[in-house]
Amino acid sequence: MELTLERIEHKVGAQTWLHPLDLTLVPRAVTVLLGATQAGKTTLMRVMAGLDTPTSGRVKADGHDVTGMPVRERNVAMVYQQFINYPSMTVADNIASPLKLRGEANITQRVLELAKKLHIEPFLKRLPAELSGGQQQRVALARALAKKAPLMLLDEPLVNLDYKLREELREELTQLFAAGDSTVVYATTEPTEALLLGGYTAVLDAGELLQYGPTAEVFRRPKSIRVARAFSDPPMNLVAGTAASLGVSLAAGVNLSVPLPALGAAAVSAALTIGVRASALRVHGRDGDVALPGTVELAEISGSDTFVHVDTAIGEVVVQLTGVHQFALASSITLYLNPSQVYVFDAAGDLLVAPSFGER
Amino acid sequence: MARIDLDLAHAYKPNPQRDEDYALLPLKMSFADGGAYALLGPSGCGKTTMLNIISGLVTPSHGGVKFDGKDVTTLTPQQRNIAQVFQFPVIYDTMTVAENLAFPLRNRGVPPERIKQRVGAIAEMLEMSRQLDMRAAGLAADAKQKISLGRGLVREDVSAVLFDEPLTVIDPHLKWQLRRKLKQIHHELKLTLVYVTHDQVEALTFADQVVVMTRGRAVQIGSASQLFERPQHTFVGHFIGSPGMNFLPVDVAPGAPAGATTLGVRPEYVTLAAPNTAGAVAVTVTQAQDIGTYWLVTATVAGSDAIVRARLSPDQPIPKAGEAAWFGVVGRHTCFYKNEELVA
Numbered sequence: 205m206e207l208t209l210e211r212i213e214h215k216v217g218a219q220t221w222l223h224p225l226d227l228t229l230v231p232r233a234v235t236v237l238l239g240a241t242q243a244g245k246t247t248l249m250r251v252m253a254g255l256d257t258p259t260s261g262r263v264k265a266d267g268h269d270v271t272g273m274p275v276r277e278r279n280v281a282m283v284y285q286q287f288i289n290y291p292s293m294t295v296a297d298n299i300a301s302p303l304k305l306r307g308e309a310n311i312t313q314r315v316l317e318l319a320k321k322l323h324i325e326p327f328l329k330r331l332p333a334e335l336s337g338g339q340q341q342r343v344a345l346a347r348a349l350a351k352k353a354p355l356m357l358l359d360e361p362l363v364n365l366d367y368k369l370r371e372e373l374r375e376e377l378t379q380l381f382a383a384g385d386s387t388v389v390y391a392t393t394e395p396t397e398a399l400l401l402g403g404y405t406a407v408l409d410a411g412e413l414l415q416y417g418p419t420a421e422v423f424r425r426p427k428s429i430r431v432a433r434a435f436s437d438p439p440m441n442l443v444a445g446t447a448a449s450l451g452v453s454l455a456a457g458v459n460l461s462v463p464l465p466a467l468g469a470a471a472v473s474a475a476l477t478i479g480v481r482a483s484a485l486r487v488h489g490r491d492g493d494v495a496l497p498g499t500v501e502l503a504e505i506s507g508s509d510t511f512v513h514v515d516t517a518i519g520e521v522v523v524q525l526t527g528v529h530q531f532a533l534a535s536s537i538t539l540y541l542n543p544s545q546v547y548v549f550d551a552a553g554d555l556l557v558a559p560s561f562g563e564r
Numbered sequence: 565m566a567r568i569d570l571d572l573a574h575a576y577k578p579n580p581q582r583d584e585d586y587a588l589l590p591l592k593m594s595f596a597d598g599g600a601y602a603l604l605g606p607s608g609c610g611k612t613t614m615l616n617i618i619s620g621l622v623t624p625s626h627g628g629v630k631f632d633g634k635d636v637t638t639l640t641p642q643q644r645n646i647a648q649v650f651q652f653p654v655i656y657d658t659m660t661v662a663e664n665l666a667f668p669l670r671n672r673g674v675p676p677e678r679i680k681q682r683v684g685a686i687a688e689m690l691e692m693s694r695q696l697d698m699r700a701a702g703l704a705a706d707a708k709q710k711i712s713l714g715r716g717l718v719r720e721d722v723s724a725v726l727f728d729e730p731l732t733v734i735d736p737h738l739k740w741q742l743r744r745k746l747k748q749i750h751h752e753l754k755l756t757l758v759y760v761t762h763d764q765v766e767a768l769t770f771a772d773q774v775v776v777m778t779r780g781r782a783v784q785i786g787s788a789s790q791l792f793e794r795p796q797h798t799f800v801g802h803f804i805g806s807p808g809m810n811f812l813p814v815d816v817a818p819g820a821p822a823g824a825t826t827l828g829v830r831p832e833y834v835t836l837a838a839p840n841t842a843g844a845v846a847v848t849v850t851q852a853q854d855i856g857t858y859w860l861v862t863a864t865v866a867g868s869d870a871i872v873r874a875r876l877s878p879d880q881p882i883p884k885a886g887e888a889a890w891f892g893v894v895g896r897h898t899c900f901y902k903n904e905e906l907v908a
Contacts, residue, residue, distance in 0.1 A: 241735070336607075366606055366607065366762050367762075367763065367764065367806065368606065368802075368803060368808075371806055371807060378851075396855070399853070399854070399855045399856050400853060400855065400860075402853060402854070419854075420854045420856060423856040424856070438740070481857065483857040483858075501744065502743070502744040502747055502748075502769070503769070504740070504743060504744075504765060504769045505765065505768035505769050505788045506764065506765045506768070506806070507764040507765070507768060507792070507804045507805040507806055508805045508806050508807075508830075508831075508832060508875075513744065524857075526832055526858075526875070527792060527830075527832050528768070528788045528789050528791075528792035528793070529789075530787065530788060530789055533747065533748065533751050
C-alpha cells in the first residue's frame, strides 16, 4: 500500500502533538519511526491507522482519501508494546480470529503455518497467560500477520522483552517483513534497532518530522544536529568550534583541517559545531590523525562494544571500541581522530560537511 | 562491610528431587569485602533468589550464609545490616529529598552533625544538592529513583548494599549518567555491592565480577573481559554480546583439540579470508546488514545448516546476500567446548 500523509497536523487542546508534516511511505518496505519517548511516534501511527483523526491534513491510501475513516473500516494490523491477546482464547483461536472475522477458508492450515513461522507451534492449545512474555508477543505478531493487511504498524513491539529475545525476534521479523507484501511501519527509540531493520527511516523529534530516507543514508548524512542526536547511540560527540582559514578551530588550540564549503563573507570565525561519532575516535593513531589526550571517566561495556567516556581539552567525549576493554577510572588515555571523519554543522545546526565513507 | 560466603541450595517446594525443582542448585561462592558484583541472567535463572538469600528475605532450604565468617542464615535483613534498592522508588513522598536521605541514618541514631555531612555528600554525588529542600512528591520518577539509590548508599556501616534492577524505570539517556555515578560511588566508598540485572550493559559496566546465571546455576564468575574472551560455558558465549558467540560443529575446520565437539567464535573475531585459507570455512551469505559503522553479515557454512555471523569493518569489500565467501573462524580468540563447557 502507498500511504501518503499531506500536511498532517495534530493538536490536543492547546498542545501541538504533531507539527505539519508530509510523508509518503515507500510501499511494501519497512519504515522505521525513530525518536525518543514523546517524539510523536505513537501519535503519528494512530493517525496512520485511523485511530485518531488529525486536526488538519489528509491521509491517503493508494491515492484514496481515508482521513477520518475509522480503523475498523480499514485493513490495518497493529502490534503494541504490551502483549495484547484475547486472554480467554487459546493461542490457535487468537491467531485464527482475524481469519474467522473475514470468513476465510483453510483457517486451521493458515494458523499452523503462521505458528510455525513464529515458533509457537507447540503452544497452540495453551492460553496466552500460560506463555512467557516473548511467546505472548509472538502470538500477537502471528495474529497481526494473519490479517495480511496491506499496512502493518508496530509500536515498539520488542521493548518489553529481554535483549536476547529481542535480538532473536527482531531477526525473524526482518525476514518476515522482507518476505511479505505489507507496507510496514515500526516505531523505536533505538538507533541500532533502526539500522538492524534497514529499510527507510523517518526521524521524529518533539512532534516534528526531521528527515526521511533510506536508513543507512539518513545515518550517514543527518541533515541537522537534531537528526544526528536522535540517530546516534551513544550520542554523537558535539563540540563547538569556529571556521578558520584551514578548517575548524576548537577549544584549547585544537585545529582540524576540514575543507569547508564556501561560507560567504562572514565565513571566517563563523560559529560551527563539529560532530564526531563515537566509532570515529580510536585509541591507536594513524597518519593524519589529531591526538587528544584525556582521562577516563567511565568505560561502559555492552558485551560487544566498550564505550569509554573521556574528559579531553575539547570537552567530554565518548569513544566506541569493538569488544570488551577495561579502563580504570581516572586513568590517562590518548584518543585519535582523523579530520576526514568529522561532521560540520553551521550555527543554525544544519549539516555543512559529512565524512566520506568507505575510505576508512 | 563484610565478606559474604554462600554454601547452599534452594528449592521453593518441599522435597526437591530433580534439578528442575531447585531455584538454585547447590553452589559455593564468596563475595569479597568491598567488591562490586553483578548477578546476570534471563528471567527465571535464580538471580533474584540469590539476592534475596543474601539479604535475608529468603532462607535457603539447604545450607547457609556467612557474613565475615559468622552464620547469619536465620537473621533478618535488618539484623544483617543490609541496605537495599529496588526496581521502583521506595521513598516518603511527604518528606523533602534531604529528609528522605537522612531517614536511614536518623533511624540508627546517627548524630545530627554527621547526618548533615553524609546527606550533603550523597546529594553531591547524585547531583541533587539543589533539590535537597524539595518535597519528593513533586519529582519525576527518575529523580525519585535517585533518592532511593541515595538512601541505599547513605550509611557507611552496612554489611552490603543490594540492588534489584535499580535502573528499570530510568530513561535510557539518564541511565548512562547513573551507571557512571554508581561506579564512581563504588570507587569512592568501597562498599560491598551486589547488583541484579538481566541487562548485560549494566552488569558488565558496573561490576568488577559478573556472575552469569542460567537455570539455577552460576555458570561463570569473571570480569567483563573474561566473559567476552573466554566464556567458560556456551551459555555465557551466547548471552554476552549482541549478537552472541557463533557455535559450530568442530568438524567444519581442522585443528580442533581432541574431545572438543563445538567451536565458538565471536562475530567480532570472524574475518573475511581468501579461499582455502587455514582455519577458514566456505560460506554462503544469507544477509548483509549495514549497521552504519560496521556490517553484520550472516552466512551458512557450505554443506551444513550451521550459521555464522561476522561483524566486519566497512573498509573492505563486503559480500552480498547470495554470494559465496570464506570466513576465518579459527584464530587465537577461538574457544572449544565439550558438553557446553570450555575445554580449550
